[in-house]
Amino acid sequence: MKSVKVNQNNLNDYSDIWVIGELNDGKIHPVTVELIGKGKELINNLTGKKLNVIIIGYGVQNSAEKLLHYGVDKVLYVEHNLLKSFNTDYYVKAITDLIEDRKPEIVMMGSTYTMKDIGPRIAARLGTGLISDCTELEIDSSDGKLIQTKVSFGGNLLSSAICPNNRPQMVTVKPGVMNKAERSEEASGKIELVIPKLSENDTRLNLILKEVLEKKQVNLDKAKIVVSGGRGLKEAAGFDLIRELAEVLNGEVGASRVPIEAGWIDSSHQVGQTGVTVKPDLYIACGISGAIQHQAGMYQSKYIVAINKDPNAPIFKICDYGIVGDLYEVIPQLIESIKEKRMF
Amino acid sequence: MIRSNMRIIVCIKQVPDTNEFKIDLETGIMIREGLPCVMNPDDKNALEEALRLKDEYNAEVIALTMGPLQAKDVLKEAMAMGADEVILINDLSFAGSDSLATAAILAAAIERIGHYDMILCGMQAMDGNTGQTGPQLAELLNIPQITYLKELNIIDNTVTATKWTESEKYTFKLNMPVLLTVNNELNDPRIPTMMGVMKAYDEAGEKKIKVWGANDLDIDIEQVGIKGSVTNIYESCLTHINRVSTIIEGEDEKEMAKSLAMKLSELNLI
CATH class of the missing domain: 3.40.50.1220 (TPP-binding domain)
Structure with a gap:
């Protein structure tokens, strides 16, 4: 059996808070700006950490520049023509490789179907913990760990979890819960292009059709x-x-x-x-x-x-x-x- | 083209029926006694999809669960619905595993099962709501995944699968083995037949349940269970004690609507 968990002794090598941003037809998903808002709040309770946003795709430099208006330290845009459309294998590899290389301490994603597809896989590949669908995040003032809170048991139970001994601490956050970061007219922070190592051999998926979705069909008795x-x-x-x-x-x-x-x-x-x-x-x-x-x-x-x-x-x-x-x-x-x- | 000898593993979980969740009105404490346990709803849709493939392609369907001995109930239900083989993974040292540790245990059990073409999982369990076990299992087994499956076609060894996101629809072609996650939008699970129920719930049915413990699996017990999990519960409390009607106040409709939208998203409802 391959080793699942990576017991790390080098927790101090991990720094910075990352937001994995999401784009849809070049538009920035609102949850990305919400995560930046939360990230800025978290960083105020940590010393010497930076807030970075990561976006992936092809031809996303424009979007990366737009993100410089929200007061982050750096925007990394990961570009490759194989990242043009969603593909679990390529997305997981591009993000995991970057995390292994740069070692962020906290990685935040929106709880969207795309991130819920790749997030758990990235966490498993890294051998670290992910708490999904969080509605509250705070830093434990005693040890700087991220306390991640979510609702479970059909909305009846509120529970908080931590990932004490592994890094990064990964989390997906429900869209619409956190307050958006404010946009300023002036751009600030650095921008960096990252070219991931990807080849067609890295996927087992062959995209044959991509369509925009119209309204879902749901029955009254099954509707949420x-x-x-x-x-x-x-x-x-x-x-x-x-x-x-x-x-x-x-x-x-x-x-x-x-x-x-x-x-x-x-x-x-x-x-x-x-x-x-x-x-x-x-x-x-x-x-x-x-x-x-x-x-x-x-x-x-x-x-x-x-x-x-x-x-x-x-x-x-x-x-x-x-x-x-x-x-x-x-x-x-x-x-x-x-x-x-x-x-x- | 019809494939013979296709083998499908369905991962199911027994969960407390959160629809039956009751609170002691005087103490505000959740009443655990007598809380009925059911097959997790999304997992039942996963099982139905496997059984549909069994009907169509004569696939062999194996239902796999991890839990206490009481979880045999969901395996009997799976048998009654039509599963050919059922396996319970049960070991005290596995208790308290988080999603990654659970995926590791399931992966070890699947490796023991041996050959398979497809793994079907529910998208999310209604108790923990992590939605992670499926993708993590696929990662540990190093096989591709399609989450939020909406359509599935099989020709020879090739799967054509359509998945949804909030705004888009993707159709991928890929070779088996593959892991698929589904929810209740995919199908309507069948009701077991009388014959199925009789077979599953008699003594022979009980004997058909294989029980595997830590010694039966190639797994490092340091990496699983409550101590081996990478995430730990920090604290828990109940949210919804009782229906307390709160009238939302505000200067005008806009303000009231805004605070309502805020409340609904805090509750994870929108």
């Missing part, structure tokens, strides 16, 4: 997020807004009894005693008073959010978070806030 509309929508056109919110959240559209009976939406969308029972992670009830028949179909949702004009609506008694207000005012603002957090 359900956005439902009720009487408060007042008209069929109100579901356009509900759909828009559901789309932004990658969720499905539900409804209470009134819109179904009024013919505003098809009965397949009904949540409640009559209709579908849903148990999503997040249920957003918009303009739904929360009659007991409706509650029967959604009370087991992990988290419930209610938006309603009437502060006495029963839905506010069973929700986790409520907003008393006009849904036609609240939802567009909510969509905008979510987009700011998640989208390009």
Whole structure:
């Protein structure tokens, strides 16, 4: 059996905090700027460490230059024509080789499907620890170690972990959680081109098609997020807004009894005693008073959010978070806030 | 072209059913007693995909789990659904392994199994939510991986697999062996047949479960278990004690919407 863990005696050789940045069609993923924000905070609690951002791809110098406006010490851009499109083997090799060469102490990535694909593999190749989907990071003031906190057990347990004896300490962080670094007009920091050693023999994957994804198909009962509309929508056109919110959240559209009976939406969308029972992670009830028949179909949702004009609506008694207000005012603002957090 | 003798290993995990998670309302403490255990949902989709390939190509399906003796339950369920062979990895020294140590143990067990064409894993377990074991297992076995599998076709020894990210769809062609990770968007797991259940849950079913311990595997026990893991739990606490309704206040709709979005992302919901 090959040795998995690399017991290191040279922890002091590892310094600097790295953010593995992410690009999509040349645009910087918001989580990259969020990680820079967090990295700057961490570095304030450590002495003599630098904050570097790494981006990989082909023709990414422009993006590298853009990142110089966020107050990092250095941007390393790893360029190779084999890195033009996502490929687990090439990406893992390019990043692992660079980590082995430069020895960062902390490596942060966004919890995106791409990083969740390569992050664990990089950690395994290096023989170090990775904590995924973190929502909080802090430096232990007693020994300078990174305390990494995440939510598990279906949102019920908050746990913190450390990687005491191996380096780098690797982490993926949920997008939209950390505060973005502020952009300054002036560029600062160094920029460095890194050419990785890659050849076509380094992959076993042959990309035959790359497409941009349109909306996912998800069923109401399987959806992780359900956005439902009720009487408060007042008209069929109100579901356009509900759909828009559901789309932004990658969720499905539900409804209470009134819109179904009024013919505003098809009965397949009904949540409640009559209709579908849903148990999503997040249920957003918009303009739904929360009659007991409706509650029967959604009370087991992990988290419930209610938006309603009437502060006495029963839905506010069973929700986790409520907003008393006009849904036609609240939802567009909510969509905008979510987009700011998640989208390009 | 139909392949015969294809061999698929499915890694499954027994997890507490977090949908049944209960909190003692007086003490605010999680009630562990009687918390039912189930096959991790994503793993069930992985098993279904393997069984689909069994139906189509007559593949042999081996279900592999690591856990306490109680985890035999998920292996019986796998047998009832149609797995041909089931293996429990059980050793006190493996307890408390983090994802990398778990991957190392699974890799050792897979090396003992010998020949295989495909490994299927769930993308994420609903207890620990690390989502790492699949890719780390692929790395330790030095085989390619496709995560978030959405479509799969096999011709001879070649797999054509489509994976998704948040915004893109990639189709790769590659040779087996390969490791694939899946979630509940891929398929609907079958309900075991009455016959399957009878066979899996009788005495003969119990006897079919192979149990492998540390001595059966080529593994350095210094590198696994709670002491050998590279990551350690620092502290844990419960988040969601009870549904406490919080009305979000704010100057205007914009401010309220903003703080709601912030709360939802702190909770990992968006």
